[in-house]
Amino acid sequence: xxxxxxxxxxxxxxxxxxxxxxxxxxxxxxxxxxxxxxxxxxxxxxxxxxxxxxxxxxxxxxxxxxxxxxxxxxxxxxxxxxxxxxxxxxxxxxxxxxxxxxxxxxxxxxxxxxxxxxxxxxxxxxxxxxxxxxxxxxxxxxxxxxxxxxxxxxxxxxxxxxxxxxxxxxxxxxxxxxxxxxxxxxxxxxxxxxxxxxxxxxxxxxx
Numbered sequence: 145x146x147x148x149x150x151x152x153x154x155x156x157x158x159x160x161x162x163x164x165x166x167x168x169x170x171x172x173x174x175x176x177x178x179x180x181x182x183x184x185x186x187x188x189x190x191x192x193x194x195x196x197x198x199x200x201x202x203x204x205x206x207x208x209x210x211x212x213x214x215x216x217x218x219x220x221x222x223x224x225x226x227x228x229x230x231x232x233x234x235x236x237x238x239x240x241x242x243x244x245x246x247x248x249x250x251x252x253x254x255x256x257x258x259x260x261x262x263x264x265x266x267x268x269x270x271x272x273x274x275x276x277x278x279x280x281x282x283x284x285x286x287x288x289x290x291x292x293x294x295x296x297x298x299x300x301x302x303x304x305x306x307x308x309x310x311x312x313x314x315x316x317x318x319x320x321x322x323x324x325x326x327x328x329x330x331x332x333x334x335x336x337x338x339x340x341x342x343x344x345x346x347x348x349x350x351x
């Protein structure tokens with residue numbers, strides 16, 4: 145899919161008090177080891193954990209609070225229109241509050257899969273991830289590293305990789321929205337803690 149805009153951002157959009165409230169709320173809930181597709185919903189053995197940690201190392205908390213969706217969803221709608229994607233979507237998955245401590249990271253990946261969700265009797269059944277959103281909850285002075293990077297692969301002829309640092313997300317409260325099939329990563333945190341909020345937004349498969 146050729147895109148004019150691979151992501152759309154709103155700097156310092158979410159008020160600091162809201163960011164701090166999400167952080168306090170997230171830290172008050174017991175976290176769990178973050179997993180990737182294929183590892184969810186099962187107990188992992190040592191080899192599987194080692195393989196997972198080579199791809200992704202972070203801790204997450206799941207949230208489903210309406211006040212968080214009300215704060216973030218308007219930016220998703222606006223980005224979808226401003227960037228010219230105009231994707232049809234109608235459902236947001238659980239919010240993922242993510243903690244990256246020193247040395248933690250999430251290697252190259254895209255959020256969408258090659259098949260729609262097969263979860264009968266749920267709101268996600270038959271749908272795919274279309275738009276991803278990341279909210280920066282931390283002040284950039286509180287950590288080093290942890291950069292969000294995009295790889296616009298196949299965007300320029302003859303280039304296998306076209307990596308761009310998303311510096312626009314650095315100010316606290318900044319929001320970045322991007323199509324879920326765009327490749328991205330979070331570089332290792334070198335110092336401090338980086339907190340973010342991620343939401344995946346679903347719709348029926350493209351026609």
